[in-house]
Amino acid sequence: MSAPLLTLYRRMQRWPAGNWLFSRAVCFKAPYFASIAPRITLLEPGRCEGRIAHRRKVTNHIGTVHAIALCNLAELTAGLMVDASLPKGMRWIPKGMEVQYLAKATGTQHAVATPEQPIVAAEAGYALPVKVQVRDDAGTAVFEARIAMWVSPVKR
Template sequence: MSRMLSKLDGLPAGLRQWLTSKMLGRVVPMVGTAGLRFEEVSSQRVVVHIRNRKPVQNHIQGVHAAAMALLAETATGFCVGMNLPDDKLPLIKTLKVNYLKRAQGDMKAVAQLRPEQVEQILTLDKGEVTVPVQITDSTGAEPIQCEMVWAWVPKQRKA
């Protein structure tokens, strides 16, 4: 995935973000359907936004709970995916979301890996990692807290 995105490195920031969002929305179709937008994608940090718009709203005109979980899952998953060798497959193992308060407006997820976590992903044949993620709304509040555990396995099963 990092090789694919590196082709965009020389482009202006706005165009690079738009193309990154389009490309990653094709890798994971649900990401494109929900209209998630990638602000930053690197081997250690991924920042993703979702606008509070009608297709992703709940009955009280806020971002739907499932869309909030998708936002967290996407940021953490791409954080892992940016480090996985091509012969490995990322799999969500645990998705835990605590809804603490009503969210206001648009939302942002920031997922980050520590250097030792990146090293594990790069070197172990299979394993798992808890990826920290912070979800904020347009007021800067954290309406949800998440714990995302990602595993990786070889794409081809050994006979």
């Protein structure tokens, strides 16, 4: 049985503009992410890919994509990946993020989030590190994040 979020994503993939509709639905549920106008391009257990266009609202004073826009993209893709991968009866919350800015971010930015260890059901909570790498259109890595997620059983 797949996670409800993953079920919704798969259902919307059958429709024209399914990625756009799914991305809008995510931003409706979590409005803060609408500030970067993300597009989720792939969601499956253990992997989420998304992108943001380089537009004025995510541009900083030197003309590149703002560092916090990249952080938002990383947190969004990591959270969606974990949510889509969780066994039934488990929940998650981000607890911290370490980031590295590797190059100037210009143009469309493409993020890939993957877990650093298997996501499993457990009787006690556990730390789950998630790696997110962001590349530009040329394939240059411009940003990396390691997001500390806390995965725990749903309280009854």
